[in-house]
Amino acid sequence: MSIHILPHVRSADAAQLDIADDLLALLADTTTEPRTDTQLEALTLAVAAxxxxxxxxxxxxGKTAALTQLAESLELPLTTVIASVHEPSDFSGLPIVGDDPAEQGVPMAPPDWAVRLVRAGRGLLFLDELSTAPPAVQAALLRVVLERRVGALTLPPGVRIVAAANPRSSAADGWELSPPLANRFVHLQWTHDHEVVVRGLGGVWPRARMPRLDPEKLTEAVAFARRAVCVLLAARPKLVHQLPTTETRRGGAWASPRSWDMTMRLIAFATAAGSSRDVLSQLIRGxxxxxxxxxxxxxxxRMDLxxxxxxxxxxxxxALxxxxxxxxxxxxxxxxAVRKCPDRARWDAAWAVLVRAADTGAPDLxxxxxxxxxxxxxxxWAVPASIDRLTGVVSVSQRADRAADLVEAGR
Structure with missing residues (x-):
């Protein structure tokens, strides 16, 4: 017995699918607006660098959605690769035997996504679910992330690399990142902003845009970045390389000559772009x-004090x-400075500085x-007349200290 579907029934169902498509299109129809978002600015700055x-x-x-919107804003083709579902050979290349392997060797054929990126000359390579990639895949990713090589191909300079990962506690069969791979990334903690989510679900999401670098500040920015890193490491040589002791911390951001070089680059970009301290803090700590x-x-x-x-x-x-x-x-x-080289003139000048500080700021300092x-x-040494202006400040502070001591003793 055969079943015949009436033409008018099929047409009605097809029409409903068309209406459903129209509804889905309306739901997907969103717009963007300029909005201050420190984590989005930190991401775009690192991508620019x-x-x-x-x-x-x-x-x-919202990690994947943020990357999709970033690629659209920067007009970069987005190539998403789920690291956990690929084999190591998908990143290191598959060996292809040629006519004379003894003479020509065995070339490593790259995957199709790498070929597409090379042909495009630019793009955003998104390595998703990185924390669920097994150690063998992570090892194969080392050359991709640092040297931009996939098999026999070298990704063009116009390709930027961004990855996403879930903490091991919430990742399906998750792994900690290996220290060599973790040390190649700028780690950014991605959190949701209640206002951004509510406004986005209403149809308006924040717009990602590249930082506006001031061409007049480039030389100054590089000099400042080099000085900032070198001043600290000269005073604190133990910070040059600090491999964490726990497996979890080794899978995050940690100090090494490589990551200090990355930090210097980020400081230069943030300085040239006039980024806020919050953005710079996220990038440096990451x-x-x-x-x-x-x-x-x-x-x-303290460099500019x-x-x-x-x-x-x-x-x-x-100026103080x-x-x-x-x-x-x-x-x-x-x-x-007065203690190191004491004399009457320097001592008097120091009192003048303290009086000025008390008059222009918090006197308790x-x-x-x-x-x-x-x-x-x-x-x-005669007591300078200006010291009288500090007498009240010091005496009030001392009385407050004594009162606090009495309260603590009573407890």
């Missing part, structure tokens, strides 16, 4: 790790920092430097 980026985030957080990263950020803050000797030479000529911790560092440096500076006075 031509450094491999690895986005870490829980499943469903390259050398939190500990060395915070030390570098603190060192950079006023010279204590310049302040002692003319207390009114140099607005930030409390930086101002405190400057005042401590002035007192330390001068308490400790003033107390220390007072102990440096020699018997034949």
């Amino acid at each position: 031509d450094l491999p980026v690895l986005l870490w985030g829980e499943p469903g957080i 390259t050398v790790g939190d500990g060395p990263g915070f030390e570098l950020l603190a060192s950079m803050d 006023p010279d204590p000797e310049a302040l002692l030479a003319d207390p009114m000529s140099v 920092p607005e930030r409390g911790d930086l101002r405190q560092a400057v005042l401590d440096g002035v007192v330390a 001068v308490v400790v430097p003033a107390t220390t500076l007072a102990t440096l006075r020699q018997d034949n």
Whole structure:
């Protein structure tokens, strides 16, 4: 017995599919808007610097969607490769026996996605699910990520590499990244912003755009980046190479000569683009790790601090920092300079600096430097008249300290 489908029934079903397609198209019809997003800016800056980026985030957080939108904004063809479903030969190449292997060797044939990227000359290579790739695949990816080689092909300079991974706790059959592979990436923690998600589901997502590099600042940016990294490593040589002791931390950002070189590049790009401190912090800590990263950020803050000797030479000529911790560092440096080379003129000048600091900022910051500076006075040095302006500040602070001590003793 055969079953015949009536023509009008099939046409009605087909029409419903057409309507369903129209509805899906309306749901997919979204737009973008300029919006401050530090993690998106950090991603685009690292992509501009031509450094491999690895986005870490829980499943469903929007890593793939962000990469798709980034590729569209930059007008780059997106090539997605799921690392965990490929064999090592898909990245190192398949051996192809030629006419005379003894003379010509055995070339390694690249996969089709690599051939397409080379033909296009540019693109965004997205290595997804990296944390579920077994160790053998991770080893094959080393040359792809660092040397941009896939089999016998070399990816053109116009190809950028971005990867995504889930933490091992939420990855299906997840693996920790091997230290050599992890050290080749800029690691960015990808989180969701409630306002961005709500507005995006309403049809408007933030727009990714390349950083605007100032051509007038390029030379200055490179000099600043080199000085920032070299000043820290000269003072803290142990930071040059710090392989973490735990397997989990080895699979993230850690300090090595390679990652310091990447950090220097990111500082230069961030400086030329005028990026915020939050963006720079994400990039630096995502390259050398939190500990060395915070030390570098603190060192950079102090690179542009006023010279204590310049302040002692003319207390009114140099602007004091607005930030409390930086101002405190400057005042401590002035007192330390007087202690190192004490004389009456320098001692008087230091008091003038402290008075100026008390008049233009938080007065409590001068308490400790003033107390220390007072102990440096020699018997034949007259007390400057300006010190009277600090007497109230110091006495109030001392009374507050004594009151806090009494409260603590009562507890």
